[in-house]
Structure formats: structure tokens, C-alpha cells
Amino acid sequence: MSATLTNLDILLEDPYRRARELKEQGRKVIGVSPMYFPEELIHAGGGVPMVLQESAEPVTTGMAHLYPFFCGFTRSTVDMGVRGKLDVFDALVLGDLCIQLRHMFKTLKRQMPATTFVYMQWPLEISERFHSTVRDRLGKCRVALEEVLGRKIEEAALRDSIALFNRNRALLRRVFDLYRAKPGVMRARELMALVQAGMLMPKEEHCQILEEMLPGLEQRPATRDKVIKVYLAGHLCMAVKVEILDLIEDLGAHVVWDDLFVGYRYAASEVSQDLPPIEALTQHYFNLGIPCPTRWEPKSGWSDYIMARAGESGAQGIIILMVKQCGPMLLYYPWLREVVTGSGIPQTLIVTEHEMISLEGTRTRLQAFMEMLGKGA
């Protein structure tokens, strides 16, 4: 298992390495912006979808194209785009869950004139009112993707892709269950690497890795006791820096639940295999399993979800991870803070930056938080 995870770490150091290899083999590889575009559509047309990732490299040339008060993901992606690092993709599928992603799209479109762009404007109210809008727009994306991929996206292929992606999600959820139930069975950074790798390789390969890994993981006993149970919330669109995850665990915490995008959110729910495929993908957008602050969900919001899961999982504290300058998180946080504080569960906010100069401030904050939780236990 460790060897597999080490291999995944290597992949994460160079996220689009697999994309280049697949291109050399003649595959069509398509970059997809986070968080909710149905990758199944691309897979069913013979393409390999890859979820765009923040780069570990500092933003350089991109500074001339997007202001520094944009989030790390959009700045980093624009930077990669203008430096030619996204040229590996046959097309980019970008959706605007927030205004910054929309600006990222516009900038990349001007700076990468040779690249094909497919754009998905999501309605951000989660209600029946917009069901047909999503279905129609997914239909248009399907047509655009067929042009890029050079072949029809057949219904049968789409059904197979949905089944494959569901299997992948189910396998990931099994890993999450084991991680949560058996503290120490694997590191949080390894779990995140596993999710992230799935975003960057063909799902068939990823399923195989998970299937090979799971038996060993199931046999492995828990290696940590007296842990402080925490819930990790937030961090949309991009992965948490591994140093922060290490810090959380090294300070004695164990993550009993999370809703991070490069985390449980990515695998939380399945697409129906009983409905016509486009209808199923449409329904999935409205039933993601975890509410998201980028979308207005009148019936049940993100704060309700967090409180329910924190209670069920026995979390002693909630760590809210916010990507600096993330608009949806900035605007949702005051309400979330009020709800969590009112519930009596301690919470702390950690703001993460693309250019992480020092971990010391975060360490101090987390240390104080863990001490408080430890005393309360």
C-alpha cells in the first residue's frame, strides 16, 4: 500500500504528467474545472477527464493577467495557462460556480486562442425551477464535447461511464470509512492524495488501485488511540496543503468527517443508474449529497449538514478551512460561525493561501484549538 501511495505522491508533484503520457498514446484528454461538471460525459465519448489542480509553483507570468486578490486556484490556473502548462489538454471545460471561475475562463480564453473551451454556466439555485436549464445546458455541452472528441456520446456508453464513476465513488467511500473508523490506518495526506490522484488519471486505473489497496487496509488495525475527533469543513475547488493536514494529525487530531472538495465531497453521492443518463446527471447536480456554499440550497444548507454530521461522527471540534479570497466561503462563513458557535461545538478558522510563506501562524492557532479540545474531552 505504501508503495502505491508513494507513486501517487510522485504523480501529485507533477499533476498533468499522466495527461502527457495519455496524449502520447493518442488519447484525448480534457481538463475540467472544479467542482461539479459530470466527467462521465467526457469519458463516454472516449476522452479522459482530468480535474484541474492548483499548482505548487508560485504564480509568476499569471500576475499580469489576474489580480492578486483572486483565489489561489484561479491565479494558479491562469498562470499555468499563460505558461503553456495547460496546452496538454485537447479542451478545457469550465463552469462558473463563482465569479472568479468565470473570470478565469474569460482570461484563459483570450490567452489560449488555440484551445477549445466548453463553458457551463450553472444556475446556482438548487430547486426544480432550474432543472430543465441544467438538462439543456448539459445537452449543449455534450454536443460541444462530441465535436472535440470526434465521436458521438452514445447513451449506452454514458450508462457504462456512470456505472464506472459510481464504482469509483463507492470504492473511495469505503476508504474513507476505514480511515475514519481506524485512526492511524493511513495519513490524512495519503487519503487526500488518493482522491486527488483519481482526478488526474483514468477512472479505470484508479478503481484498480483502490481495489488492490482495500483488502490490506481492511486488515490493518488502528494504530492511534486517544485522538481528538475533528470535522474538516470547506476548502472548495482545491486540495488542502499536505503540511496543514500533517499538522492537524500531529497535534493529536483525527478527522472523523470532512466535506472538502479534494476529500469526501468528491465521492459523496452517486448518479442514478435507473434514469436516462442526461436526466440522471442533471438530477445529480441537484442532489450532490453535501450542500455547497457556492449554491443556494433553500431546503437544507451547508450549516445544517455540518451540524448533523458533526453530531453523528462525534466530532469534538470543527476546523473550517477557507481558501483565501474564496467569495462563497467568505460570504457563508459568518452564518456558519454563528450556527456552530450556537451549537456549543468549538470551531476555528484556518485561511490557506497559495503562497504559503510560513506555517507557524497556523500551527499556533491549531495548537491552541487542540489544547482547548483536549481539555474538554
Place this chain on the structure above:
Amino acid sequence: MGQFNPLRSAAMGSRAVDRFYEDVRKDARAGKPVAWLLGSLILSPMITSMDIPWVFGDALAAHLAARRIQRKPMEVAEDLGYLVETCSYTRTHMGCSLLSDEDRAAGPQDWDIPKPDFVIISDQGCTEWYEWGDDVSKRFGVPMFTVHVPCVWEGDGREEVAYTVGQLKEMNTFVEDITHRRQNWDKLTDIISVARQAQLFRDEAQKLCRSVPSPASIFDWATALGAVFNCWGQPESVETYQAMKQEMEERVAKGEGAVMGEKYRLAWDGMIVWPMFGHLAKKLAAAGACTVTSAYMWGFFPELMSPDNTLESISRNLTEVWCNRSLDFQIENVTALCQEYGIDGLICHAHYTCRALCGQQLELMDAVTRRLGIPGMVLEADVGDETFYSDAQVDTRLGALLETIDARRSRVR
């Protein structure tokens, strides 16, 4: 070198704002349901026509910032967890609405804003109104309606207009159901007729800025925004633009400019630095720089309204506003304005907490510079939070911009 010479008539807008909020407070006290609008003012005629008082959150925040009475509401918001990177309009509006009774009583009357009975958001040009509206809806326990405006990036926009008209009808039903009031379609038609008159005066007045010196600057247009934002479709908006046009015509006849000693004609991109409004107007004028035109300032209500088709008119103005269009459209638009108004340089206001309306400025500046050869500068500040403003930065960059214009002129000669 130069001197700021504001239009007297533009100040009519400021007086109209006070009357507007006084009426809102009076109507709320009389028991009328109150609407809060976020995102677009163009929806307000449909609310006004039902005799429902409303508060446009964005305009309230701008109003408080322009009067420099936004600091306390922002502090209240920050105490509640609205971080400084959060949209300063949201911080100001939410902070104002969540002030303690003691703070409100001790503060200016402008802070006395009636609570909402419902909230409506529309998302052209920005998505953060969803979260802002959600916050309002949760905190005040009121229902919310959203108007989802599709981007018009290619084509003639007819499909997007029709789609949005459908939502306006749904919105109307939502408001009728909540308030138990019926839409007054005749009154709505009248409001749109008045709005059209205001547009016509505005468009004619804008053309007068082709004169050298320009009879108005964007600071005049910004001053008049009060009448536009709060009295759209009301006689005050017509009176304000008509009076501005008349005063500008007089100035053109006399050769009098909005900047006495106009030497540089600049275009302004982005929103106004409301808390530093007068300070910046004087600083630019002192350098002989007149901000003649602005895609933002002139971009509200881009389509001439038609009383014959009210909902389509409203829909067109939602979908075809510049911030809902493609980058190519924005580049064409600003290039055309620069050519038509004889612009020497471009100031892009990078508003730190509003990523929505300045996100394409670096691309825009690059494109306009390549096409027309005119230089640009980035002015880093914010729409409502004065702590992001630095005089030293503005002085340095403005000086460099004007020197570049001088150098270019000497080369051209």
C-alpha cells in the same frame, strides 16, 4: 494646474436619495411590506409599481460609503465574522442591518433601514449575490427569489432575453403571493416610460462629453447616480439628467470644463472609490486630468426601454449589461468609448473586495493599449473600504501615467 468644477445639477441626485430613504422608512412604518433587492436595480420598477418600498443593498452601501458613514456598519459586520476580504458592499449593508438599537439610535438617519419581508437577487455579472441573499434570508427568516441571468457571450441574446422574461413572470408571481398585492401593469408601463425619458436625456448628455474640455466627469455622473439608483423610472431621474444636460450644454457653449484646465482626458474602468470620492476628484483635477467616460458609469440600462414591452425591456437591460457580456464585447466597448471621446489614458480601479467588476481589467488594459496605443494604470483601492486606499500609490502611478501620455504626445508631434 487644474481645478475640480462639479456640475451643480448632479447634486440633485444626492437630495433625491434622502427623500427616497425617508419615503421607504415612512412606508415601512405604515405597514407596507419591504423588499430588499441585491444585484440589479433594473428589477425595481416591478416592485415600485406594486407600491412596495424597497432597499437596493448595493446602492445603500455605496451611499453610506460616499457619505463616509460606512465604517461603523463594517466594524459590526467584521465582529460577526465578515472578513475584510468580503465584498465591502455586503459588509456595509449587512453591518448596517445588524447594528444594535443603541448604535442605530446614536448614528445618522441613513442607518435606519427597515427590515425586509422578502429578498430578490439577480446574478448578472456576479454570483456572490446568491450567498449575500442567502445570508439575508436566513438572518431575517424571509423568503428569497433568484433571477438567474444567462451570460450573453455570443449571438444576438434573444434566447437569453426570452429565458429571463420567463423568470421575471415567476418573480412577479412570487411577490404577489407573498405580499397579497397585484401587479399594476399600467403603472409599470408608466414607470418604464419615465425611465425611457431619463435614458434619452442621459444619452444626449453623455454625447456632450465629446467636447473639449469635457463639461462633465465621471464624478458628476457618480453624484447623479443617487437619482438613478433610487428613483429609476421616477420623475427625479428625468429631472436630474435633464438638468445635467442643460448645464452641460451651457458649459460647452462657454468652453467650460468639469476640470478647469483640462489637459488629460481619461477613461475610468470599474466602480467608484466611494469613500475617497471628493479627494480623488480633486486630486485628478489638480493634475489636469478629467475622467471623461466610463463603461461602468455609463453602462447601466444599456438598452433604451420600451413601454410597449415592459418585461422584455427589463430583461434586455439585465442580460445586455456590459458585465454580463464577453471579454471581446468589453474590449470593443471600451475601445469605442476611448476613440469617441478622445481618450489619452485609462485608469482601472482594481477594487480589492469586488472581484466581479474588475476581473478582466488587466486583459482589457492590454487589449486597449495594443489597439490604440494609449497607456493605462491600475488604481488599487476599493468601492467601500477606504483602508485599501493609499495616496502614495495613487500619486506614483498617476504621475507615471500622465508622464507617459506626455511622452506619447511629444512622439506623435
